[in-house]
Structure formats: C-alpha cells, structure tokens
Amino acid sequence: EVQLVESGGGLGKPGGSLRLSCAASGFTFANAWMNWVRQAPGKGLEWVGRIKSKTDGGTTDYGAPVKGRFTISRDDSRNTLYLQMNSLKTEDTAVYYCTTEWSLAVEESWFDPWGQGTLVTVSS
Amino acid sequence: SYELTQPPSVSVSPGQTVSITCSGNKLGDKYTSWYHQRPGQSPVLVIYQDNKRPSWIPERFSASNSGNTATLTISATQAMDEADYYCQTWDSGAVIFGGGTKLTVL
Numbered sequence: 001e002v003q004l005v006e007s008g009g010g011l012g013k014p015g016g017s018l019r020l021s022c023a024a025s026g027f028t029f030a031n032a033w034m035n036w037v038r039q040a041p042g043k044g045l046e047w048v049g050r051i052k053s054k055t056d057g058g059t060t061d062y063g064a065p066v067k068g069r070f071t072i073s074r075d076d077s078r079n080t081l082y083l084q085m086n087s088l089k090t091e092d093t094a095v096y097y098c099t100t101e102w103s104l105a106v107e108e109s110w111f112d113p114w115g116q117g118t119l120v121t122v123s124s
Numbered sequence: 125s126y127e128l129t130q131p132p133s134v135s136v137s138p139g140q141t142v143s144i145t146c147s148g149n150k151l152g153d154k155y156t157s158w159y160h161q162r163p164g165q166s167p168v169l170v171i172y173q174d175n176k177r178p179s180w181i182p183e184r185f186s187a188s189n190s191g192n193t194a195t196l197t198i199s200a201t202q203a204m205d206e207a208d209y210y211c212q213t214w215d216s217g218a219v220i221f222g223g224g225t226k227l228t229v230l
C-alpha cells in the first residue's frame with residue numbers, strides 16, 4: 001500500500017524555523033517527484049514546492065510565497081522527504097501535505113496520493 | 125499570475141447530476157486535474173489529464189476541458205460525494221489550484 005506520513009508540525013514563532021518530514025512507503029521513492037502542498041485553516045490548497053528525483057536532476061521549484069525561505073530536500077536512503085521552513089510568518093500557518101507527482105510530460109502532472117497532513121501554527 | 129476561478133458552492137439533490145466549473149485563461153490549452161476533500165480528510169485525486177479517472181473513482185465522475193473552462197460532472201450524486209472540490213493546473217512552472225467549490229448534497 002502506498003503511504004505518506006508527515007510529521008514535525010507544531011508551534012513555531014515568527015522568524016523561527018521548523019522542519020517537516022514525510023515518510024514514504026509502498027513505492028519506489030527514489031524515482032518519485034515529491035511535492036508539498038499546504039492549506040491554511042478554512043482555506044483552499046496552495047502549492048509550496050517540489051523536488052524531482054535525483055535521476056531527473058533532483059532540482060527544486062517553489063511557490064512565490066515561500067521562495068527563499070523554505071527548502072525541500074530528500075533522503076532516498078530513508079525514503080523521506082523534508083521541508084525546512086525558515087523565517088516563518090504567521091501566514092505560514094497551515095496543514096502541510098506531502099504528495100507524489102505523476103506526469104507524462106512537462107506541466108501535465110497530477111498528485112496522488114496525499115499524506116494525512118501535519119499542522120504548523122506560527123504564533124508569538 | 126495565472127488564476128483558476130471556481131464557484132464557492134453548489135448544491136444538488138441525491139440522484140441528480142451536478143457540474144462544477146473551473147475557469148482560467150485558455151485553460152483548455154492546459155491539462156487539468158480535480159481533487160475532492162471530505163471534511164477533516166486529505167485531498168483525493170478524482171480526475172487527471174482533463175478527463176481520466178483513477179481506478180478507485182466511480183464512473184459517475186466525468187470531466188472535460190475546453191476554451192477557458194474545465195468542468196467536473198457528477199451524475200447520480202450520492203451523499204458521500206459531499207466534499208470540497210479543487211481543480212489544478214500548471215502555469216509557468218508553478219502549480220495552480222482553484223479556490224475550491226463546496227458541494228452540498230441536499
């Protein structure tokens with residue numbers, strides 16, 4: 001069974017840092033392009049960013065609100081995806097989901113499955 | 125920046141057909157996916173590449189994408205279909221989600 005389990009959420013202070021993890025199982029993680037998507041309380045989905053597989057370059061892309069503050073990385077030996085969140089802002093408060101990206105061509109991809117999410121609250 | 129617009133809410137009676145729209149500039153030139161999210165749960169893929177259904181999604185779900193509008197249609201709607209529905213596409217290397225539509229089954 002394909003499974004994604006996020007952890008590391010909690011309370012962070014404005015200007016502070018948090019690191020989220022996403023443990024993957026049931027598929028070949030090393031070949032997967034992985035994404036983070038967040039959802040503020042009562043709001044819609046917002047893309048945070050993605051990391052490609054190492055065989056596809058391992059490069060990262062980020063959404064404008066987090067670019068320069070958040071960093072996505074992966075440890076294929078541990079089947080784990082990470083989201084390092086620095087310079088936290090109150091507007092980063094959200095449930096953070098990790099999800100696997102599937103694609104047949106550039107900018108044609110979709111996301112499945114999604115983890116259960118982990119809540120990050122940024123408050124002083 | 126590119127935007128996808130969805131109606132905030134739609135309602136339907138059980139057994140009836142309902143459509144949820146997603147509008148964006150020349151959206152028909154892009155691929156669109158759809159997700160549903162039941163209260164307190166994670167999003168689930170419903171449609172990918174405009175009109176393809178994953179194996180776990182019933183045939184009652186169908187979709188199309190043309191011009192400036194993508195449309196998700198649910199026929200013979202059931203109470204279990206009550207959820208938030210999000211459309212998604214890509215533009216200039218970034219993922220774009222619609223604002224979401226709350227489907228109420230009355």
